[in-house]
Each structure stands twice: as C-alpha cells, then as structure tokens.
Amino acid sequence: MKFKLLLIYVLIVLLCALIPTLAASSSGGKTKEFYIKARQYAYEPAKITVNKGDKVHIKLASLDVIHGFFLEGHDIDALIEPGVQKFKLRHPSQGREFTDVDEIVFTADYPGKFRFRCSHTCGTMHPFMLGEMIVNPNYPFLAGSGGAVGMLISAIIAMFVSGREDKSAVTAKELQHE
Numbered sequence: 275m276k277f278k279l280l281l282i283y284v285l286i287v288l289l290c291a292l293i294p295t296l297a298a299s300s301s302g303g304k305t306k307e308f309y310i311k312a313r314q315y316a317y318e319p320a321k322i323t324v325n326k327g328d329k330v331h332i333k334l335a336s337l338d339v340i341h342g343f344f345l346e347g348h349d350i351d352a353l354i355e356p357g358v359q360k361f362k363l364r365h366p367s368q369g370r371e372f373t374d375v376d377e378i379v380f381t382a383d384y385p386g387k388f389r390f391r392c393s394h395t396c397g398t399m400h401p402f403m404l405g406e407m408i409v410n411p412n413y414p415f416l417a418g419s420g421g422a423v424g425m426l427i428s429a430i431i432a433m434f435v436s437g438r439e440d441k442s443a444v445t446a447k448e449l450q451h452e
C-alpha cells in the first residue's frame with residue numbers, strides 16, 4: 275500500500291511539472307514593448323527584462339545629441355538622432371549601411387544578460403553610457419511551481435487515504451474484540 279502511494283505521489287509531481295513545460299512551448303512567448311530614451315550619458319530605462327521566447331519591440335529616441343544603441347549578442351546597432359521619430363538600424367554582420375526604422379524587433383532566443391551601449395561618440399562620458407537586457411529562462415520557474423503544486427495535491431491525497439486506512443484499521447480491531 276505504501277509503495278502504491280509513493281507511485282501516485284511521484285506520478286502527480288511529474289505530471290504537474292510537465293504541464294507548464296508543454297504550455298510554454300506551445301504559447302511561444304509574449305510581445306514585450308519598450309521605449310528607451312537616450313541622453314548624455316544614460317538610457318532610460320537602463321535595464322529591460324524579458325523572458326526567453328518573448329518577441330521584443332524596442333523604440334528609441336534621443337533627448338539631446340546623436341546617440342548609438344549597440345545590443346551585445348544580437349547583431350543590432352542603431353543611430354538615434356534627436357527630434358526625429360524614426361532612427362537608423364543596421365546589423366553589423368550584414369554590412370555598415372543603416373536603414374530608417376520605427377522600431378527594433380527580435381525574438382529573445384537566449385537566456386542571459388546582454389549589455390547595450392552607446393556606439394556613437396556623444397561627449398566626454400560616452401564610454402560609460404550603458405544599459406542591460408535580462409533574458410530570463412522562463413522554464414525552470416514554471417516547472418518548479420508546477421512541481422510544488424503537485425506535491426501539495428499529493429500531500430492532500432496522502433492525508434485523505436491514510437485517514438481512511440486508520441478508520442478501517444480501527445473498525446477491524448473493534449470487530450476482533452466483538
């Protein structure tokens with residue numbers, strides 16, 4: 275009986291850990307939009323956070339002089355002019371030419387921390403104009419919470435089953451006495 279209980283327990287925990295994984299792979303991430311303003315010598319916001327698989331949209335604007343926006347590990351380099359709604363974008367691996375765009379769009383494929391920095395000399399503190407994008411691996415968290423839910427459900431079932439066993443044991447004893 276104890277082995278059977280353990281088996282049920284393990285099965286439920288596994289099942290609950292599996293459900294979010296399947297859900298995450300089928301949903302394919304969310305759309306995350308950011309509007310980053312550049313000025314001497316910072317980005318606002320300086321930190322953006324997304325989950326792996328999210329589709330990231332970034333709009334850029336400059337509040338003073340011409341700034342750049344180079345995003346590490348994503349082949350993205352932009353040139354942001356003040357007073358203009360569009361900005362210029364290039365993919366360094368594909369050439370030096372810039373194209374006018376309204377936004378940068380890409381999918382966050384790799385979890386990790388990616389820095390972005392100004393790639394156009396904008397003044398004395400230019401080298402310190404930095405920011406970062408955090409890409410969280412969404413799977414371990416969901417699997418963890420799924421497993422926790424599974425453990426809770428199993429614990430409740432185990433309590434319920436053992437409670438019944440106790441009662442039947444008592445009844446058997448009582449019957450022996452009679």
Ligand SMILES: [Cu+2]
Pocket residue numbers: 313314315340341342392393394395396397400403
């Ligand atoms: Cu700058």
